[in-house]
Amino acid sequence: MEGNRSHVVVVGAGIAGLAAAWHLRRGGEDIRVTVLDGAGRIGGKLHASEVAGVPVDAGAEAMLVRRPEGKDLARMVGLGDELRHPGDAQAAVLTRGALRPMPRGQVMGVPSDLAALASSGVLTPGGLARVPMDQILPATLITTDVSVAAYIRARMGGEVVDRLVEPILGGVYAGRAEALSLDATMPRIAAAARTERSLLAATKKIADEAPKDAGPVFATLRTGMGSLPEVVAAASGAEIRTGVMVRELRRTGHGWRLVAGPVPDPEIIEADAVILATPGPATGRLLADEVPKAAAELARIEYASMAVVTLAYPRAAFPALPAGSGYLVPPVEGRPVKAATFSSIKWPHLAEADPDLIVLRCSIGRLGEEALLQRDDAELVALAMAETAEVAGVRGLPRDSRVTRWGGALPQYNVGHLDRVARIRAAVASQPGLALCGAAYDGVGIPACVATARTAAARVLEHLRLAGERSDSPARGTGDSSG
Numbered sequence: 001m002e003g004n005r006s007h008v009v010v011v012g013a014g015i016a017g018l019a020a021a022w023h024l025r026r027g028g029e030d031i032r033v034t035v036l037d038g039a040g041r042i043g044g045k046l047h048a049s050e051v052a053g054v055p056v057d058a059g060a061e062a063m064l065v066r067r068p069e070g071k072d073l074a075r076m077v078g079l080g081d082e083l084r085h086p087g088d089a090q091a092a093v094l095t096r097g098a099l100r101p102m103p104r105g106q107v108m109g110v111p112s113d114l115a116a117l118a119s120s121g122v123l124t125p126g127g128l129a130r131v132p133m134d135q136i137l138p139a140t141l142i143t144t145d146v147s148v149a150a151y152i153r154a155r156m157g158g159e160v161v162d163r164l165v166e167p168i169l170g171g172v173y174a175g176r177a178e179a180l181s182l183d184a185t186m187p188r189i190a191a192a193a194r195t196e197r198s199l200l201a202a203t204k205k206i207a208d209e210a211p212k213d214a215g216p217v218f219a220t221l222r223t224g225m226g227s228l229p230e231v232v233a234a235a236s237g238a239e240i241r242t243g244v245m246v247r248e249l250r251r252t253g254h255g256w257r258l259v260a261g262p263v264p265d266p267e268i269i270e271a272d273a274v275i276l277a278t279p280g281p282a283t284g285r286l287l288a289d290e291v292p293k294a295a296a297e298l299a300r301i302e303y304a305s306m307a308v309v310t311l312a313y314p315r316a317a318f319p320a321l322p323a324g325s326g327y328l329v330p331p332v333e334g335r336p337v338k339a340a341t342f343s344s345i346k347w348p349h350l351a352e353a354d355p356d357l358i359v360l361r362c363s364i365g366r367l368g369e370e371a372l373l374q375r376d377d378a379e380l381v382a383l384a385m386a387e388t389a390e391v392a393g394v395r396g397l398p399r400d401s402r403v404t405r406w407g408g409a410l411p412q413y414n415v416g417h418l419d420r421v422a423r424i425r426a427a428v429a430s431q432p433g434l435a436l437c438g439a440a441y442d443g444v445g446i447p448a449c450v451a452t453a454r455t456a457a458a459r460v461l462e463h464l465r466l467a468g469e470r471s472d473s474p475a476r477g478t479g480d481s482s483g
Helices: 015-027 069-076 114-120 125-135 148-156 158-173 187-193 199-209 225-236 280-287 292-298 348-353 377-392 417-429 446-472
Strands: 006-011 031-037 048-051 054-057 091-095 098-101 218-221 239-242 246-251 256-260 267-271 273-276 303-314 326-328 337-341 357-364 400-411 434-436
Touching: 006 015, 006 256, 006 267, 006 446, 015 031, 015 225, 015 446, 031 225, 031 267, 048 225, 048 400, 054 225, 054 303, 054 348, 054 357, 069 218, 069 225, 069 446, 091 158, 114 125, 125 148, 125 158, 125 199, 148 158, 148 199, 158 326, 158 337, 187 199, 218 225, 246 280, 256 273, 273 280, 273 446, 280 292, 292 417, 303 377, 337 377, 357 377, 377 400, 417 434, 434 446
Parallel strands: 006 031, 006 273, 031 239, 091 326, 273 434
Antiparallel strands: 048 054, 091 098, 246 256, 256 267, 303 357, 303 400, 326 337, 337 357
């Protein structure tokens, strides 16, 4: 404690760590906050840079607005006027040799409308005929968490999993339906599965309850989501230090001691409280000595890697402008590109920045496809160019390109994830002045990360408040015992 100011250290300068610092600032002016990150820049998976002179996100390009935490944070740090929403173009699925529309009313790929599913053409006639059997099959009893694939395949057949659910999960988690948790990745469907016999009926109920005309589902910022971290960092008033790798975390009599920097020349940092906003493996390593139960659980969270190839073509390279905002690719198609976004179509503000330019992003890599990601940048660009030439008829060379690799970036919410997170939090709850936040726990999107940051900051603020009350209270047990 410096004078009367408590010192809180946040480890990790991604959006979760920076949001935690900002919430700490809002909660107490008498708190000194230091944010440490081993990387050379802040922002984690939020990063934007120019491609052909236009700022384009290299990582996450949008946030859900129907969950308010991300949008509210942007507004509260002064970026409300910078918020932008996508156009009306719809996404598609590249399956069975063609781009086909995502069926109307689907929930995370699970259909709710048989007519819409049939008209989309996503499934084969045999796969389509299997889906309504869900309505007459006996209930699939779920007493514990199961994989997404196991439950949906039992109800609607393998094609729904392979051609609708898998591409969506690949886009969100870069993961596989065979391993991902139904409870963690599709909580509303999981809840319905425990009360409804028919998955089709349950999904229809979820779709019908969705707010009508609720406005855009996603938002970004005019200069990309990558511009959010710098503004949040400045608004937090925290001391931000990059290139500082924290190697150890130890409990002391008055708080916590962090050891950072190289082994031959360590830096010791004292803190009254610590928030770890690092990925699961790094958090586990820091907790190995003081909270071994949490460390063991964190070590079991698997991570997937991916790459984003951004291409910028002159408008004339397209024989016709793409009709949709982009498309997802099911793994069964065997293509290296798992998703493509026609960014200049999806985001009108990008088209306005340079009307003669079409920017698109291709995502490459799912869990288990590490060999694909070992190819060099030129090979990945060539794969993306071949994809766009085949699907969109693009001719010629791009005006500019960029390859961004995200190694171990996406946590896998595998079966049992919610129980694992509960055990982690129970173990950490026994440690005063320690909190965790980030994508490893309650959701990989920006709003979910911001929500965990707010909770972590509230936990630390409450600890500091109680510690302050204890230090201000008169000493007990020193009175005259003779009477």
